[in-house]
Amino acid sequence: MAFHSVHDALATDSLPAAAWSLLEPQLPRQGIFYLEDNCKRLRKAILRLCEKSLISTDDFSQIIKNKKTAKIFFEDMSFWFGEKSYIKTTKKHEE
Numbered sequence: 773m774a775f776h777s778v779h780d781a782l783a784t785d786s787l788p789a790a791a792w793s794l795l796e797p798q799l800p801r802q803g804i805f806y807l808e809d810n811c812k813r814l815r816k817a818i819l820r821l822c823e824k825s826l827i828s829t830d831d832f833s834q835i836i837k838n839k840k841t842a843k844i845f846f847e848d849m850s851f852w853f854g855e856k857s858y859i860k861t862t863k864k865h866e867e
Contacts, residue, residue, distance in 0.1 A: 775814075775818065775835045776835075776838070776841070778791075778795070778814060779811055779814055779815075779841075782810045782811045782814060783811050795814075798817060799813035799814060799816075799817050800813055800816045800817055800820065812848065815844065815845060815848050816848065816852060818832070818835065818845075819845070819848065819849060819852065
């Protein structure tokens with residue numbers, strides 16, 4: 773499944789149970805508690821992959837092609853990580 777399909781399915785609570793059972797263990801936790809919003813957990817997992825250079829700037833740019841998605845990601849990035857070089861590069865690419 774592509775990012776947007778998974779994100780939309782999480783947002784509408786319609787991700788199949790089999791897919792959730794594979795995805796859920798890969799999503800980050802916040803302290804000893806899970807983040808309540810599974811969409812945020814998915815986005816944070818994507819950002820962590822970017823941070824580790826496991827997703828290229830070009831691939832990340834494809835994920836945030838949609839302006840609404842880009843806005844949400846940039847808000848998340850500012851909150852979780854602050855500005856990083858790959859974020860600046862992606863912002864420039866988006867403009």
